[in-house]
Amino acid sequence: MSGMVTLTFTLNGAPVRIETSPGRRVVDLIREDLGLTAVKEGCGSGECGACAVLVDGVARLSCLMLAAQLEGREVVTAEGLGTIDDPHPIQAAFAAAGAVQCGYCTPGMTVAVAELLARNPSPQRHEAREAISGNLCRCTGYVKIVDAVMDAAQAMGKETK
Amino acid sequence: MNADVRCPGSLAELWPLLEDGFAVMAGGTDLLARRGAPGRVACLERIAGLQGIREEEGLLRMGACETHSRLLRHPLTASGLPVLARALSVLGSPLVRNMGTIGGNIVTASPAGDTLPPLYALDAVVELASRQGTRRVPLDGFILGPGRTALGEGEIVSAVLARIPAAGEVQHFEKVGRRKALAISVVSLAAVLRLDGSGTVASARLALGSVGPTVLRCPRAEAMLTGRRLDRETLLAVGETLREEISPIDDLRATAAYRRTVAGNLPLRLAV
Numbered sequence A: 001m002s003g004m005v006t007l008t009f010t011l012n013g014a015p016v017r018i019e020t021s022p023g024r025r026v027v028d029l030i031r032e033d034l035g036l037t038a039v040k041e042g043c044g045s046g047e048c049g050a051c052a053v054l055v056d057g058v059a060r061l062s063c064l065m066l067a068a069q070l071e072g073r074e075v076v077t078a079e080g081l082g083t084i085d086d087p088h089p090i091q092a093a094f095a096a097a098g099a100v101q102c103g104y105c106t107p108g109m110t111v112a113v114a115e116l117l118a119r120n121p122s123p124q125r126h127e128a129r130e131a132i133s134g135n136l137c138r139c140t141g142y143v144k145i146v147d148a149v150m151d152a153a154q155a156m157g158k159e160t161k
Numbered sequence B: 001m002n003a004d005v006r007c008p009g010s011l012a013e014l015w016p017l018l019e020d021g022f023a024v025m026a027g028g029t030d031l032l033a034r035r036g037a038p039g040r041v042a043c044l045e046r047i048a049g050l051q052g053i054r055e056e057e058g059l060l061r062m063g064a065c066e067t068h069s070r071l072l073r074h075p076l077t078a079s080g081l082p083v084l085a086r087a088l089s090v091l092g093s094p095l096v097r098n099m100g101t102i103g104g105n106i107v108t109a110s111p112a113g114d115t116l117p118p119l120y121a122l123d124a125v126v127e128l129a130s131r132q133g134t135r136r137v138p139l140d141g142f143i144l145g146p147g148r149t150a151l152g153e154g155e156i157v158s159a160v161l162a163r164i165p166a167a168g169e170v171q172h173f174e175k176v177g178r179r180k181a182l183a184i185s186v187v188s189l190a191a192v193l194r195l196d197g198s199g200t201v202a203s204a205r206l207a208l209g210s211v212g213p214t215v216l217r218c219p220r221a222e223a224m225l226t227g228r229r230l231d232r233e234t235l236l237a238v239g240e241t242l243r244e245e246i247s248p249i250d251d252l253r254a255t256a257a258y259r260r261t262v263a264g265n266l267p268l269r270l271a272v
Ligand SMILES: Cc1cc2nc3c(=O)[nH]c(=O)nc-3n(C[C@H](O)[C@H](O)[C@H](O)COP(=O)(O)OP(=O)(O)OC[C@H]3O[C@@H](n4cnc5c(N)ncnc54)[C@H](O)[C@@H]3O)c2cc1C
Pocket: A045, A046, A047, B023, B024, B025, B026, B027, B028, B029, B030, B031, B032, B033, B044, B064, B065, B090, B091, B092, B093, B096, B099, B100, B101, B102, B103, B104, B105, B106, B107, B108, B112, B113, B114, B115, B151, B155, B156, B157, B158, B182, B183, B184, B185
């Protein structure tokens, strides 16, 4: 069939240049070829949100995107929000609120929350719930997660003051 | 996946790909989730001419590749077409809405497609584009059956145009699903009603989703509403007529009998 293409885009702020099949799923490209394993595959069909990444600031499902779509784009995964040594306020709030058990859903959750807070820095609880309604968590229940979103919004609000 | 995927930047670059047999993809939320990608795919997302939301001679023109999220947040949709905005707000999940497009929802032509009952009730027209130019077709003539449309060879949907109801027209959308997020509708109802000064219905447009092979307009129920007030008695009678007009099926999500019952109850929400 088709050959390989060379794609250039930025991933967590760093330029990437990679030869790949243009029809490779973005989730596979990022996890397997680029080694960023915070991006999880849960369902592979758009239902669970575990594979969410920011593409030009919009939270999208990497299991339903093809590599060619990334050309020239800016991609951010949970690793790009913050690191273990320097966590993003959203990540710190998830840890502090105990909004994590197995953690499988967490990277995708934080990506969806990052988009929400960029658009709406002081959401209501119902808006936080709505924003993560495409991210399934089978461990914790959603109360602590929503608490964490509210805490993160507050912390980020203070930061920018 | 070893597919050939192109992302043309203009319609001029798209046409040769279509002639070569490439399948089009907008958000990919139906194409990749349900079927697995075909071997050759042309992404529409970078074609600026397929985007944009603007008023045009009393109609709202929505580019086919506008995502549900962008439509939902656009002031012209939010203020002018609440019946559509309401449907968009319950379509899939925020992540699905960030990717899925209105054009994709139309071409998928599912009887449960959430944008379709509002678009039917707003007498929407689809604009089709090909190398030869554009043509316009009423939506209810464009959708032929589940997954079947009148899209010609080498043609794409470039926009959908909907009538903007006058201020004061009643716009209503309701979806009954099995849970709040990520639920495909079991029955949905869109209504756009014009009332005269005394609260009498001057014209009525009703469309039901998930109760037949395509979204259905309900002419008998519409006629019955016209000239009457939105009282309980009228709406019960309208509900009875709806039950007779539709032809639901049993499937995984609900039985035909349940759908018939729910469909007949939905108009009661229009009571004033
Ligand atoms: C988890 C999940 C939940 C969902 N929930 C809902 C829901 O609640 N309600 C609902 O209505 N839908 C739902 N969907 C279905 C889907 O998101 C919508 O139908 C969406 O609008 C499809 O748009 P798209 O751009 O992603 O289409 P694509 O997947 O890109 O395309 C779908 C089909 O349309 C064709 N196509 C797309 N755009 C054009 C065009 N401009 N011209 C010609 N052909 C075109 C493609 O070739 C393909 O055959 C859900 C999907 C997922 C994965």
